Amino acid sequence: MHDDSGIQIQEILSRCLVDPPFLETLATDPDRALAPYLLSAQLLSELRKLDLRRIKTFSGFIGKVQHNHLWDTLPATLTLLKRYGIELDLFGLFRPIQFSTRAQSRADQLGRFVAFVLDYSRAKPQFAALACVVRYEYLASGLKSRAGDSNVTPERLTVTPADLSWPAFQRHIPVLSGVHNLGWFGCDPGQLVNCILDGTFTEYVGGNSRLFLLKAAADGGGIRCFETDELTALMLSLIDGRRTVRAVITAARARITAAAKPRTFRDFFEQAVNAGLISISLGASK
Amino acid sequence: MKPAPREKPSVGLAYSSTVLRFAEANREEVDYLEVPFELLRHAPDTIEHIDFPILLHCASLSLAGSVACSEQTLSQIAYWIAKTRTPWLGEHLAYITSKRTEAGPIPEEYAPGEPYNIGYTVGPVMNEAAVERIAKSIERYGGRLQTPLLIENSPIYFESPGSTLSQSKFIAAISERIDVGLLLDLSHFYLSSRLIGYDPLVELEELPLSKVVEVHLSGIDERADGSWDDHSCAAPKLVHEMLAHLLKIARPRAVTLEYNWSSRFPHSLLKDELQRVRALLQETNA
Numbered sequence: 116m117h118d119d120s121g122i123q124i125q126e127i128l129s130r131c132l133v134d135p136p137f138l139e140t141l142a143t144d145p146d147r148a149l150a151p152y153l154l155s156a157q158l159l160s161e162l163r164k165l166d167l168r169r170i171k172t173f174s175g176f177i178g179k180v181q182h183n184h185l186w187d188t189l190p191a192t193l194t195l196l197k198r199y200g201i202e203l204d205l206f207g208l209f210r211p212i213q214f215s216t217r218a219q220s221r222a223d224q225l226g227r228f229v230a231f232v233l234d235y236s237r238a239k240p241q242f243a244a245l246a247c248v249v250r251y252e253y254l255a256s257g258l259k260s261r262a263g264d265s266n267v268t269p270e271r272l273t274v275t276p277a278d279l280s281w282p283a284f285q286r287h288i289p290v291l292s293g294v295h296n297l298g299w300f301g302c303d304p305g306q307l308v309n310c311i312l313d314g315t316f317t318e319y320v321g322g323n324s325r326l327f328l329l330k331a332a333a334d335g336g337g338i339r340c341f342e343t344d345e346l347t348a349l350m351l352s353l354i355d356g357r358r359t360v361r362a363v364i365t366a367a368r369a370r371i372t373a374a375a376k377p378r379t380f381r382d383f384f385e386q387a388v389n390a391g392l393i394s395i396s397l398g399a400s401k
Numbered sequence: 402m403k404p405a406p407r408e409k410p411s412v413g414l415a416y417s418s419t420v421l422r423f424a425e426a427n428r429e430e431v432d433y434l435e436v437p438f439e440l441l442r443h444a445p446d447t448i449e450h451i452d453f454p455i456l457l458h459c460a461s462l463s464l465a466g467s468v469a470c471s472e473q474t475l476s477q478i479a480y481w482i483a484k485t486r487t488p489w490l491g492e493h494l495a496y497i498t499s500k501r502t503e504a505g506p507i508p509e510e511y512a513p514g515e516p517y518n519i520g521y522t523v524g525p526v527m528n529e530a531a532v533e534r535i536a537k538s539i540e541r542y543g544g545r546l547q548t549p550l551l552i553e554n555s556p557i558y559f560e561s562p563g564s565t566l567s568q569s570k571f572i573a574a575i576s577e578r579i580d581v582g583l584l585l586d587l588s589h590f591y592l593s594s595r596l597i598g599y600d601p602l603v604e605l606e607e608l609p610l611s612k613v614v615e616v617h618l619s620g621i622d623e624r625a626d627g628s629w630d631d632h633s634c635a636a637p638k639l640v641h642e643m644l645a646h647l648l649k650i651a652r653p654r655a656v657t658l659e660y661n662w663s664s665r666f667p668h669s670l671l672k673d674e675l676q677r678v679r680a681l682l683q684e685t686n687a
Contacts, residue, residue, distance in 0.1 A: 120526075120530075120563055121525070121526035121528055121530055121531050121563045122467045122499075122500070123502075124526050124561060124562050124563045125465075125466065125467070125496055125499050125523075125525060125526055125561075126467070126499040126500060126501070126502060126517065128499075128523065128561065129496070129498070129499035129517035129519055129523070130499075130501075130517055132517075132519050132521075132523070133517050133518070133519060133520075134517075158562055158563055161562030161563070162562050164562075165559070165562065166559055168626075169558065169559045169626075169627070170559060172626055172627065173558045173559065176558075176629055177519065177520065177521040180521060180662070181520055181521070183633075183662045183663070186633070186662070186663040186664045186665060187664050190663075190664070190665050193663075197622075200624060200625065203624070203626070203629070312665070
């Protein structure tokens with residue numbers, strides 16, 4: 116055997132692991148793939164017998180190891196991939212995208228991976244839980260990051276809405292407490308993630324899409340998740356720290372057809388304060 | 402920092418930020434942390450947070466490859482050897498890069514013009530030519546770095562064309578050709594045994610066990626399509642049995658538990674595993 120033959124074999128194997136189109140060509144047209152390499156007839160024969168399925172799975176394994184950092188942001192997603200036995204296949208399929216995003220930031224890589232998992236699971240009802248969980252964990256990671264970065268505590272004296280007269284109440288300014296996001300899910304995603312992580316998950320029982328509100332703890336630690344309604348979502352979206360209660364109600368009434376009387380919105384504000392979603396403070400304008 | 406003890410085998414953990422938190426809370430359980438050079442190169446501040454003796458591990462020399470490690474990388478490794486006061490440098494008996502002698506008929510988008518960089522250590526073609534090439538690399542790098550090198554057996558996930566030696570005979574041949582210590586990864590050895598079909602307890606004795614300086618243990622992911630290295634779960638029973646067997650015939654100076662892939666590896670399990678290894682060392686008077 117020529118002394119360099121081992122090096123050439125390693126070059127070809129390396130290429131299989133970092134160049135997915137080459138691996139495909141080696142599988143479908145080995146003569147074409149190997150034509151440029153000067154190899155003995157014996158080595159060519161051995162290369163043609165190479166278990167390319169195994170090499171492909173190994174490539175997926177390498178991709179998986181290179182994404183170990185995802186355990187911090189997508190722990191339930193990775194746990195599910197493992198449970199379904201599709202971890203290495205999925206990371207193998209992700210390899211071309213991984214190589215195309217090599218120079219990007221961790222955040223970009225995360226976004227690409229989440230998009231890939233969603234795309235992968237879209238047409239596979241058996242992986243409905245996967246789609247739900249990866250979307251939830253991605254939203255949650257974004258919230259934790261924003262909660263860690265932002266200073267959301269208003270430097271104003273907060274008040275208890277129940278103590279205020281209706282005219283005084285309307286002059287106050289609602290401020291979002293912490294950061295939140297909204298998403299439609301077929302089940303309670305927070306509960307599903309908890310079940311997966313504590314090992315009690317058995318099967319996914321999904322239903323009609325419902326709206327859930329995810330709220331990050333002020334220190335960026337945990338996420339609270341609870342079902343909500345579209346009116347609440349609308350009201351929260353209108354609270355910007357500048358609008359008064361009256362202005363928020365006016366903006367909301369302009370957006371809904373069956374406009375309720377302004378006073379009926381008071382319940383929303385009181386409940387939102389009690390749930391820790393907002394605080395009410397006395398603004399500059401009285 | 403105190404140097405790693407010489408007489409009694411030390412028991413340590415492969416570094417991750419989660420493992421560090423565990424180690425800080427359980428100082429009596431952890432003698433040292435094994436830290437990858439690649440982490441220190443990219444995040445040098447990491448060292449400021451580690452108040453434990455350090456064993457430096459490395460995957461950058463690509464001992465079995467054809468691309469020489471750059472002088473810049475060697476200088477950085479030398480710097481971290483001095484800075485960490487590691488008693489040795491553990492390096493994979495593997496390649497991580499390969500020369501690109503032929504681009505092939507298919508246009509490549511991945512790192513054009515650069516060597517193939519797998520980003521993961523791959524077990525080499527095992528033949529006499531490789532023994533000679535690797536021995537020369539060990540001689541060159543050992544001289545340049547002025548610290549003992551240990552070679553770590555890689556898991557064999559597929560049989561490379563061109564290989565004419567078993568892994569044990571390959572390692573033994575290198576050991577005969579040059580004086581080098583062995584970092585015996587028992588989980589890797591077990592994985593190789595699964596693929597090739599030998600009894601790991603029997604094959605173990607084919608290795609130059611008197612050269613074993615450090616031992617690695619990690620988990621195994623048993624799947625329908627094969628067994629894979631897995632640092633996110635505990636080592637299986639057989640790997641602990643292999644350690645017990647090894648300790649009857651060899652005297653390693655350090656046993657490292659590599660449970661560093663998942664931030665969700667339970668601390669209670671880490672503690673159990675450390676205590677299990679210490680109990681074994683006690684039983685075998687190692």
